[in-house]
Amino acid sequence: MLKTGTNKWTLKDVITLAIFTVIIFVLLMIVMVLSNILLTPVGAYFASPGISALLAGPFYMVMANKISKRGVVFLICTITGLLFLAIGQVYTFVIYFIFGVIGELCMLGQDAYLKLFRNMVGFLFYMVALSAAAFIPMILFREQFLAWYSTVGTEEVISTLIQVYGSPSGILITIALTGAGTILGCMIGQRILNRHVKKARI
Amino acid sequence: MKHFQDPRLTLGGLFLTAISILFINTSIQIHLLMGISVLYLLSLNKFREAIVYTSIYILLWGLIYVFPSRFGDVGVVIMVTSKMMPMVAIGTVFISTPADAIMLAGHKIRLPQAIIIAICILLRFSSVIRQEMHRIAQGIRARGLLPHWYSVILHPARSYDCFVLPLIIRGLRLSTELTCAAQFRGIENSTSRTCIYSIAVTAKDLIRTVLHGIACVAVLWFGRNL
Amino acid sequence: MIKLENVIFQYGQETEGSGIHNISFHLPPGSCTVLCGSSGCGKTTLLRLISGLAPSVYPGELSGNIFIGGKSIFDMTSSDKATMIGMVFQDPRSQFFMPNVLNEIAFSGENLGLSPDNILSKVKTLTAQLGLSELIDRDLDSLSSGQKQKVAIASAMLLKPPLLILDEPTANLDSTGTKTLIELLHKIKQDGTTILISEHRVHEFLPIADNFVCLKNGSIAAKWTQSEFLQLDCQKAESFGLRHPESGFIDSQKNISAAAKDLLTIKEISFRYSKYAPVIEQLNFSLHRGCVTLITGDNGAGKTTLGKILCGLLRQKNGDILWNSEALSAKCRRLKSYFVMQDADYQLYTESVGNELVLGRTLTNQIRERAYAAMELFDLTKYKDRHPASLSGGEKQRVTLAAAYCSEAELIILDEPTSGLDVVNAKRVAEFIQLLAHEDRSVAVITHDDLLLRLIEGRVIKL
Numbered sequence: 001m002l003k004t005g006t007n008k009w010t011l012k013d014v015i016t017l018a019i020f021t022v023i024i025f026v027l028l029m030i031v032m033v034l035s036n037i038l039l040t041p042v043g044a045y046f047a048s049p050g051i052s053a054l055l056a057g058p059f060y061m062v063m064a065n066k067i068s069k070r071g072v073v074f075l076i077c078t079i080t081g082l083l084f085l086a087i088g089q090v091y092t093f094v095i096y097f098i099f100g101v102i103g104e105l106c107m108l109g110q111d112a113y114l115k116l117f118r119n120m121v122g123f124l125f126y127m128v129a130l131s132a133a134a135f136i137p138m139i140l141f142r143e144q145f146l147a148w149y150s151t152v153g154t155e156e157v158i159s160t161l162i163q164v165y166g167s168p169s170g171i172l173i174t175i176a177l178t179g180a181g182t183i184l185g186c187m188i189g190q191r192i193l194n195r196h197v198k199k200a201r202i
Numbered sequence: 203m204k205h206f207q208d209p210r211l212t213l214g215g216l217f218l219t220a221i222s223i224l225f226i227n228t229s230i231q232i233h234l235l236m237g238i239s240v241l242y243l244l245s246l247n248k249f250r251e252a253i254v255y256t257s258i259y260i261l262l263w264g265l266i267y268v269f270p271s272r273f274g275d276v277g278v279v280i281m282v283t284s285k286m287m288p289m290v291a292i293g294t295v296f297i298s299t300p301a302d303a304i305m306l307a308g309h310k311i312r313l314p315q316a317i318i319i320a321i322c323i324l325l326r327f328s329s330v331i332r333q334e335m336h337r338i339a340q341g342i343r344a345r346g347l348l349p350h351w352y353s354v355i356l357h358p359a360r361s362y363d364c365f366v367l368p369l370i371i372r373g374l375r376l377s378t379e380l381t382c383a384a385q386f387r388g389i390e391n392s393t394s395r396t397c398i399y400s401i402a403v404t405a406k407d408l409i410r411t412v413l414h415g416i417a418c419v420a421v422l423w424f425g426r427n428l
Numbered sequence: 429m430i431k432l433e434n435v436i437f438q439y440g441q442e443t444e445g446s447g448i449h450n451i452s453f454h455l456p457p458g459s460c461t462v463l464c465g466s467s468g469c470g471k472t473t474l475l476r477l478i479s480g481l482a483p484s485v486y487p488g489e490l491s492g493n494i495f496i497g498g499k500s501i502f503d504m505t506s507s508d509k510a511t512m513i514g515m516v517f518q519d520p521r522s523q524f525f526m527p528n529v530l531n532e533i534a535f536s537g538e539n540l541g542l543s544p545d546n547i548l549s550k551v552k553t554l555t556a557q558l559g560l561s562e563l564i565d566r567d568l569d570s571l572s573s574g575q576k577q578k579v580a581i582a583s584a585m586l587l588k589p590p591l592l593i594l595d596e597p598t599a600n601l602d603s604t605g606t607k608t609l610i611e612l613l614h615k616i617k618q619d620g621t622t623i624l625i626s627e628h629r630v631h632e633f634l635p636i637a638d639n640f641v642c643l644k645n646g647s648i649a650a651k652w653t654q655s656e657f658l659q660l661d662c663q664k665a666e667s668f669g670l671r672h673p674e675s676g677f678i679d680s681q682k683n684i685s686a687a688a689k690d691l692l693t694i695k696e697i698s699f700r701y702s703k704y705a706p707v708i709e710q711l712n713f714s715l716h717r718g719c720v721t722l723i724t725g726d727n728g729a730g731k732t733t734l735g736k737i738l739c740g741l742l743r744q745k746n747g748d749i750l751w752n753s754e755a756l757s758a759k760c761r762r763l764k765s766y767f768v769m770q771d772a773d774y775q776l777y778t779e780s781v782g783n784e785l786v787l788g789r790t791l792t793n794q795i796r797e798r799a800y801a802a803m804e805l806f807d808l809t810k811y812k813d814r815h816p817a818s819l820s821g822g823e824k825q826r827v828t829l830a831a832a833y834c835s836e837a838e839l840i841i842l843d844e845p846t847s848g849l850d851v852v853n854a855k856r857v858a859e860f861i862q863l864l865a866h867e868d869r870s871v872a873v874i875t876h877d878d879l880l881l882r883l884i885e886g887r888v889i890k891l
Contacts, residue, residue, distance in 0.1 A: 009316055011319070011381055011384055011385070011389070011390055012377065012378070012381040012485060014316045014319050014320055015319070015323060015377050015380050015381050015384065016373075016374075016377040016381075017320065018319070018320040018323035018324055018327070019323060019327055019331075019373050019376055019377050019380070020373055020377075021320070021324070022323070022324055022327045022328055022331050023331050023369065023373055025328075026328065026331050026332060026335070036279075040276070041276055041278070041279035042278065042279070055362075055366070058366050058370060059366075059369075059370060059373065062370050062373075062374070066374070075316070075317075075320070078317070079317070079320050079324065082317075082321065082324070083324060085213075085216070085293070085296070086293060086296055086297040087290065087293050087297065088216065088286065088289040088290035088291070088292060088293025088294070088296075089286070089289070089290075089293070090216055090217055090219075090220035090289055091220065134282075137224065141224050141225075144224065144225055144226070144227055147227040148226055148227050148228070148229070148232070148285070149281060151227070151228055151229050152229050152266055152281060153266075153277065153278075153281055154277075157277045157278055157281065160277075160278050161278050161281075161282075164278065188362075188366075192366070192367065192370065195779045196367060196370070196371075196779055196815065196817070197370070197374070199779055199815045199818070200371075200779075200815035200816075200817035200818040201818055202371060202374050202375075202817055202818075203544055203545075203548070300531060301525075301526060301527070301531070302526070302531055302534075302535070302538050305538075306538075322525055323525075325527070326524065326525055326526060326527060329527070329569065330521060333569075337769070337771075337774050338774055340736075340741060340769070340774075341769055341774035341775040342775075343741060343762065344739070344741060344766070344767035344768075344769060344775065345766065345767075345775055345787075345788070345831070345835075346762070346763060346765075346766060346788065346835065346837065347777075347787065347788045349762070349763050360788070363777055363778075364777050367777055368773060368774055368775075368776070368777065371773050371776075371817055372773055372774070375522075375773065376521075376522050378485065379517065379519060379522035379523065380522050380523070380525075381485050382481050382485055382515075382517065382523075383515070383517060383522065383523035383525075384525070385479075385480065385481065385484070385485070385506070385509055385515075386479075386509055386510055386513055386514060386515045386536075386584065387510055387525065387535055387536045387539055387583075388506055388507050388509075388510035388511075388536050388539035388540045389506070389525070389539050390506035391505075391506055391507045391510075391539050391540055391541070393541065394540070394541025395538060395539065395541055396537070396538050396541050396542060396543060396544055396547070397538055397544065398530070398531070398534045398537075398538065398544050398547055398548055398551075399544075400544070
């Protein structure tokens with residue numbers, strides 16, 4: 001099912017992207033809420049992007065395969081960012097937009113959206129953006145953040161904050177967990193593509 | 203014609219609040235920013251939202267002050283959330299703006315047609331997708347496949363397949379059906395667009411925006427030593 | 429208004445469906461034409477071609493010419509299509525773009541840049557004409573099927589397109605809803621709009637249809653005028669795969685054997701379908717083993733809600749439901765029941781029909797044999813390795829029925845199993861439903877399909 005040549009988006013491509021982005025976003029929200037309840041909120045911060053990637057991976061893979069045109073990662077990031085913007089999460093929107101640009105640059109080349117490994121990379125940018133929205137502002141505006149939190153929180157809380165959102169180990173753990181979820185999710189997605197979507201010719 | 207504030211102005215207010223939050227360094231400043239956001243809501247007659255967000259804000263800060271160190275990890279999240287509240291409150295204004303008004307605003311700033319169409323689908327289909335998930339869950343229960351609440355834990359692979367596959371198929375079918383319907387609604391037309399609501403900037407909108415801007419800057423400038 | 433010249437179409441690899449083999453015809457402006465035929469005859473494909481959906485959304489190879497109002501469909505832009513053609517689809521869920529009635533009807537006008545005053549004036553006229561004025565501020569999700577259908581038609585007619593196309597508009601409507609639809613279409617036709625309808629329940633459109641075009645295997649098998657179609661007897665109609673008002677009448681009495689044991693006894697239950705619906709109160713009846721019970725009523729009467737309550741998916745507000753004369757919780761009832769939803773897409777999970785029938789069971793020889801027997805009985809053996817999602821609507825329905833047969837459920841509930849099916853497939857479904865009941869199970873069928881009511885021997889409960 002190689003598609004070569006046109007990168008012009010059709011109305012069907014746009015609508016497919018929008019619908020699957022909504023599905024992925026709703027899954028992200030459900031996982032976030034449930035993991036905040038079942039794990040501790042900090043545990044949720046570390047684990048929920050990875051769990052979301054595991055659940056959302058197949059939807060991303062099917063969408064990417066169906067559309068298979070330049071701009072999928074950029075648009076899915078931008079649209080998700082807009083959804084977060086609609087609920088007041090401005091930093092998340094900015095991070096998603098930036099990650100969308102970088103992720104799309106990583107997807108340059110012919111038929112990138114038909115290849116499992118390339119899709120894993122693109123999707124990883126999408127999923128890491130979720131936690132990056134927390135740790136990047138912490139890194140860039142560290143002094144202001146710490147100054148503000150120290151006026152309201154205890155030392156114990158501040159050190160947890162730094163450990164979770166501001167330390168290299170905290171960042172690496174969240175990226176690693178997200179990466180694991182992304183790899184598994186995309187692999188399951190590829191399996192679903194082969195066993196179901198292509199077989200049923202949907 | 204019913205009037206809504208131009209979504210661009212709302213977004214402007216949202217971004218200004220977000221930038222202000224980045225540069226504050228005292229707790230009084232965040233209280234003032236929240237107060238400004240609540241006044242913003244009240245000026246748009248969003249009384250219910252103003253009460254809800256004020257109540258949540260007071261609850262969060264009550265927890266922080268009364269139990270400063272009892273909550274551990276949760277305390278971190280409470281603090282982070284309370285800092286986001288002024289933004290979230292203004293986000294409410296944006297999300298309650300009708301989709302066609304947002305699409306018109308997008309058209310005015312020459313957003314790509316693909317994004318305008320996507321915005322329309324997003325706003326409509328969030329509730330539809332939740333209904334689809336509910337139907338899929340009912341379908342699973344109706345076939346007796348995961349009969350108990352703990353079946354999901356006992357059979358994770360089956361649970362995963364039973365949930366993900368129907369949703370993928372429904373997503374693909376919805377995409378096709380919606381594309382067919384969209385062909386006859388002129389949705390691809392990018393030359394001109396209107397809206398049955400007015401988003402023209404009124405004097406009230408302008409005053410609100412200017413006052414909001416001045417207030418945020420004042421909080422940053424004068425509040426830094428509070 | 430519509431002109432087809434030597435149209436030949438074959439779907440590409442990605443799409444299932446029958447093609448069109450050299451069709452030519454002409455539909456005059458202001459006329460109402462009904463496309464009919466058995467499943468797979470090509471009427472959906474023809475509709476897609478006339479509306480331009482094939483090959484744009486449904487790729488394939490096309491030759492020939494298609495003109496709408498003198499203009500080639502292939503030369504039409506998005507705006508042209510919006511002003512020339514209004515299209516109403518079967519499923520209201522996937523044709524609405526806005527959350528409420530007013531915005532949905534106004535949507536096309538907004539997209540084409542009409543002035544707001546112009547749009548609002550058109551909306552006012554249209555809603556008054558179609559009886560929608562009271563619903564103007566309502567959310568679309570709170571409307572009944574019939575109301576949604578009206579909104580879909582209003583949305584399609586905002587720009588007064590000269591051609592209105594409807595794809596199986598009565599599939600989700602009861603008899604009252606169908607009558608309302610016919611009256612609505614009559615008004616639209618009087619305004620000079622050309623109407624093209626694809627339908628199985630063809631006779632309902634006799635009051636307004638000028639022509640009936642019957643397809644078979646992608647070609648025109650017959651054409652009738654209104655009076656010619658009226659002359660068709662049941663046997664002739666069924667030979668073309670068409671439903672007839674007399675289809676399905678059986679001579680035998682609908683008696684329940686006195687020895688039939690009660691499986692489920694419903695005592696004084698009450699429930700409500702939705703916030704806007706009336707409460708159903710003091711419902712009393714029994715479901716018998718080895719028998720089929722038909723639950724019927726108008727749309728919005730609460731049939732599906734009752735079905736879900738019976739099998740334990742929902743709880744009733746008041747009253748008792750006894751299983752074998754003993755009280756049983758909703759959860760326990762659910763474990764002994766099987767509910768087949770109207771849309772099979774929600775209940776198919778595997779990559780082959782064979783695996784679908786044994787899903788959730790430990791594969792023993794006994795279960796394997798039962799699955800093979802089910803495939804034989806439900807005529808699915810040739811589809812054993814096919815992916816369920818690649819089957820037609822009727823075939824998917826058979827798979828879900830076969831899966832119900834393979835289960836150990838004592839109570840099986842089917843929700844609108846013949847919706848959108850032609851007469852041949854509807855008769856087959858009726859046979860399969862009787863099969864399900866033969867193993868001392870109780871089968872309840874939720875339906876507003878008069879044909880199914882005539883085809884099945886069983887008690888009827890009307891809500």
